[in-house]
Amino acid sequence: MGKIVAVTGNEACAQALKQINPDVCAAYPITPATDLMQRFSGFVNDGKVDTELVLVESEHSAMSACIGAAAAGGRVATATSSQGLALMWEMLYIAAGSRLPIIMPLVNRALSAPLNIHGDHSDGMGARDTGWIQIYSENAQEAYDNLIQSFRIAEHLDIRTPAMVCMDGFIVSHSIERVEYIDDADVKNFVGKFQAVHPLLDLDNPKSYGPLILTDLYHEYKRAQHEVMTKVPKVALEVAADFEKMTGRKYGLFETYRLEDAEIAIVVMSSAAGTTKDIIDEYRDKGIKAGLLKPRLFRPFPYLEIADALKHVKAIAVLDRADSFGGYGPLFMEISGAVMSMDTKPAMINKIFGLGGRDYLPDQAEQVLDELVKIAKTGKVENVKEYIGVRE
């Protein structure tokens, strides 16, 4: 049995990294992820871990060093946010294309301009197509649990793909919550020994990473990369089953809340799901059949499984904490993709909320649910995409 503590999301993730004890971490500070790696560097300094901590001059260098260390054959982790992730952009593709299972907590934060340090999903959504696995967490406990599970998923011999474990900047990274820590020995045992695949430091078998692959084979490599992603959900569920055996905490590809008999539903990721669940309870008390679906695995996106979970719902609101200017919100586009496979399609609306850390308040959830009640009755959608919580 582990220990129950009161910690922030960053503290919980630093603790997970300490328990996992990666071979190499290369990181550069950026708000709100700074505190995570700062705490971890304290563990390095105090000899609590054997990790080689590489202090670099930028996030581009941080990811480059992680790629080098992972290709050399090490278990590697880093952490970042926002502009830091943006600066890593080209290296993210190289990590994924080279199939290096680097683990990165991403403390979600808005992107400039205007400059803002608070939480939204613009950074993670921008890295959607990099080939990284993306897991989103609602609170500090989920961030801690997901981070531990992500090592097993990413390092699985059928997967070998890097993973981002996301949590909302400040709302989760800097808020103190009740978190149940797992015993060091159990974490160690759960994550297991790192198995290097094609390590550069195996000097008896020299090899090259990053060759030039032109028109003759590039297309095939990308086809293979997609195939690997299709195998992730099965592995993620196996890992989650083992994790449940150890902790009693259950994880799926997504979470549903009072969705089984729901007529209207909100789809939302991360911390906003907590607030939404409270309001759904209130509407249930009023006799309104409302439910929630919270995606956990965003890449790969479990289209068919989500379609199945939503198939009986009449009206759906997808809440995006990121925008695609001139397009629908990124999560809405995914849910639309899932809905494609349904025989009877639900009415769907898209709400952009909480950009740059704007609070998502109960009355916003109420406003959305009221609109869904109306749409479920009439079947009519007036505006597909709207902003909520915006000052007018």
Added chain:
Amino acid sequence: MSKKFWETLPQGSVVLEAGSSAKFKTGAWRSMRPKWTEENCIQCMFCWIYCPDMAVKVTAEGKRENFDYDYCKGCGICALECPGKKGKKAIVMEEEGK
């Protein structure tokens, strides 16, 4: 079940065979060809240093030999840098196929 071609590719495009780049005959790109005239050569090795590939062959005794046309891309740097003897270049560029 037999594997599709793309399923047989090495993971992460890692090249597992050391030194395999020697198999890639980059000289095939060449449109201009350096021609070496031994009697004008003062064995200064400028061409060997300046060649961006390794297309100037040198013997174990350090004596300049002819070009390795399998890898020479015909960039002409060697011809430009070659001092030659008494104003006569030891390397001149010629159109390929002439």
